[in-house]
Amino acid sequence: MKLVFLHSSDTHGFLLPTDYQNKTDYNAPFSLSRVSSVIKAEKKKYGADHVVVTDAGDCLQGSPLASYTHSTGNYDDLYKFTEAYNAVGYDARCLGNHDFNFGLDYLSFYVDHNDAPIINDNVLDANTDVPFFGREYTIVERNGLKIGILGITTQYIPHWEPKENVAGLKFVSAFDRIKHYAKILRPKVDVLAVMYHGGFESDPETGKATEPHRGENEGYKILTEIPEVDVFLTGHQHRRLNLVAKNTALVQPGYRGEAVAEVVVDIDDQTKKITNMSTKLIDTKDYDPDPAVVEKVADLDKRTQAWLDQPIAYLDKPARIENAMKGRIEGAPFINLIQQMQLWFTKADVSATAVMSETAKGFDKTVTMRDVLLNYPYANQLCRVKLTGKQLRHIIEHSAGFLKKDKDGKISFIDRWIKPKLMLYHFDVFYPVEYEADLSKPVGERLTKLTLHGKPIEDDKIYHLAVNNYRAMGGGFYPEYSMDKIEMTLDKDYVQMFSEYLTHGDVQVDTKKNYKFY
Numbered sequence: 001m002k003l004v005f006l007h008s009s010d011t012h013g014f015l016l017p018t019d020y021q022n023k024t025d026y027n028a029p030f031s032l033s034r035v036s037s038v039i040k041a042e043k044k045k046y047g048a049d050h051v052v053v054t055d056a057g058d059c060l061q062g063s064p065l066a067s068y069t070h071s072t073g074n075y076d077d078l079y080k081f082t083e084a085y086n087a088v089g090y091d092a093r094c095l096g097n098h099d100f101n102f103g104l105d106y107l108s109f110y111v112d113h114n115d116a117p118i119i120n121d122n123v124l125d126a127n128t129d130v131p132f133f134g135r136e137y138t139i140v141e142r143n144g145l146k147i148g149i150l151g152i153t154t155q156y157i158p159h160w161e162p163k164e165n166v167a168g169l170k171f172v173s174a175f176d177r178i179k180h181y182a183k184i185l186r187p188k189v190d191v192l193a194v195m196y197h198g199g200f201e202s203d204p205e206t207g208k209a210t211e212p213h214r215g216e217n218e219g220y221k222i223l224t225e226i227p228e229v230d231v232f233l234t235g236h237q238h239r240r241l242n243l244v245a246k247n248t249a250l251v252q253p254g255y256r257g258e259a260v261a262e263v264v265v266d267i268d269d270q271t272k273k274i275t276n277m278s279t280k281l282i283d284t285k286d287y288d289p290d291p292a293v294v295e296k297v298a299d300l301d302k303r304t305q306a307w308l309d310q311p312i313a314y315l316d317k318p319a320r321i322e323n324a325m326k327g328r329i330e331g332a333p334f335i336n337l338i339q340q341m342q343l344w345f346t347k348a349d350v351s352a353t354a355v356m357s358e359t360a361k362g363f364d365k366t367v368t369m370r371d372v373l374l375n376y377p378y379a380n381q382l383c384r385v386k387l388t389g390k391q392l393r394h395i396i397e398h399s400a401g402f403l404k405k406d407k408d409g410k411i412s413f414i415d416r417w418i419k420p421k422l423m424l425y426h427f428d429v430f431y432p433v434e435y436e437a438d439l440s441k442p443v444g445e446r447l448t449k450l451t452l453h454g455k456p457i458e459d460d461k462i463y464h465l466a467v468n469n470y471r472a473m474g475g476g477f478y479p480e481y482s483m484d485k486i487e488m489t490l491d492k493d494y495v496q497m498f499s500e501y502l503t504h505g506d507v508q509v510d511t512k513k514n515y516k517f518y
C-alpha cells in the first residue's frame with residue numbers, strides 16, 4: 001500500500017503566478033494556484049484515498065496581494081484570500097512566523113475560516129498553557145491506515161514581533177512539544193507526521209552546524225532525538241530539501257509555491273509497517289494555475305494592481321540601486337534613502353539596513369506603491385536601539401564578516417550566507433558612519449576606520465541606532481542586540497513610512513558612499 005504526503009510551505013500570499021513587477025505578466029514559475037494543480041494531479045495519479053495534503057505556514061504576508069488584502073481593513077477580503085487556500089484541499093496546516101505580522105485579530109479570523117484544521121502544539125495561552133489556536137493534533141484515515149499529524153512553529157517569533165502581536169501568548173520549544181506529543185500519539189496511529197514551520201540548525205545528513213543553535217530552528221534535534229516521527233514536513237528557511245535520514249522522510253519545498261514536496265511511504269498491507277520511503281520535489285512551473293484558486297481571488301488581484309499603481313510621492317532625482325548584490329558591497333542611493341528615512345523618524349545617530357529584495361531597483365522620480373512593496377516586501381517596524389560605541393563596533397564587525405576577497409581582489413559573500421539558501425537580507429550596512437574594513441584580516445578585527453561626523457566612535461559613549469524590529473529583537477544572529485536595548489518602536493510599517501517621509505518636504509537623496517570593503 002502506498003501513502004503519499006503532498007506538502008507546501010512559505011507561499012507568502014503569492015496566490016497567482018506573478019511577482020507584480022510587471023502588471024501584465026502572469027507567467028511566474030510559482031504560486032499557490034500552481035501548487036493546487038500539482039496536488040490535484042497527484043491525487044488523480046495515486047487516488048485521493050492514498051493522499052494527505054499539508055502546509056507549514058507563512059501565508060498571510062509577503063506578496064503585494066497579501067499587503068493589499070490587509071490594507072483594506074475589510075475582513076471580507078481576508079475571507080476571499082483564505083478561500084484560495086481552502087480551494088487547494090488541505091488536510092492539515094500549521095502557522096508560520098509571518099502569519100503573526102498583522103496582529104492576533106487578523107490571524108484569528110484566518111484560523112477560524114480555514115477548512116483544514118490548524119494544528120498548533122507550541123503557541124500557548126500564557127495563562128492556561130493550552131494551545132491558543134487550533135488543536136494539538138489530528139488523525140487522518142486513509143485506506144484503513146491511521147495517520148497522526150502534529151504541527152509546530154518556530155519558538156523565536158517573540159524575538160521578531162511587536163509585543164501587541166503576541167500579547168497573551170507563550171511560545172515554547174518545538175522539540176519539547178513534539179517529544180511530548182509524539183509519545184502520546186504514536187501508539188494510536190500507523191504513521192506519524194510532523195508539520196514544522198522551522199528548519200534545520202545543522203546539516204540533516206552530516207550533523208555539521210549550519211547556524212548558531214539558539215532555538216529558531218530545531219529540525220536536526222527533532223530528527224535525531226525523536227525516533228517516533230516518520231515524516232517531517234518543514235518550512236521557514238525557504239530551502240529545497242528532500243531526503244530520507246535517520247529513518248525519517250524529510251522535505252522542505254522552497255518559497256512562494258515554487259515546488260510541492262512529495263513523500264511516498266510504502267506500507268505492508270498485513271502488518272501496517274513502513275517498508276520504504278522516498279521523497280522528491282515537484283516543480284510547479286510545469287503546471288497551469290488552478291482555475292478554482294484563480295477565481296477566488298480574481299477581484300482581489302484586479303484591485304491590487306490598481307492599488308499598486310497609485311503614486312505616493314515624487315522625487316527630484318531618482319534613488320536607484322542598479323544591482324542588489326553590487327549595491328550591498330559598494331553602496332547605492334536607494335540604500336542611503338532608506339537610512340535617511342530611518343534617521344528622520346527616530347532622530348537616531350546611526351542607521352542600519354539591509355537590501356531586502358534581490359530584485360530591488362530603487363525608485364524613479366515617481367514613486368508608486370508597487371515600487372515600495374517590491375523594494376521592501378517585509379512587514380517590519382522601525383526601532384531605535386541604545387548601544388555603546390563598543391557594541392556598535394561589534395555589530396558592524398559582524399556584518400563585515402559576511403564578505404571575502406579572492407586572490408584577484410574580487411569581493412563576494414561567503415558561502416554561509418548564500419548556500420543552501422540566499423540569506424543576504426541579514427547583511428546590514430550602516431549610515432552616516434564612515435567605515436572601512438580590510439577583508440584580509442580575521443573576522444571581528446576587520447574595521448580599520450569607524451567615524452561619525454569626522455570623529456572616531458568611542459567605546460564608552462552611548463549611541464542610538466535606527467534599525468528594523470526583526471534585527472533589533474535578535475534576528476540574523478548578530479551580537480549585542482537584545483529587547484532591553486530597544487528605546488522605541490515606531491507604530492508604522494515601511495509603506496506608511498515611505499509615504500510620509502517622501503511627502504513631508506524636499507527630500508535630497510544622499511549619493512555619497514560612506515563605506516568601503518577592501
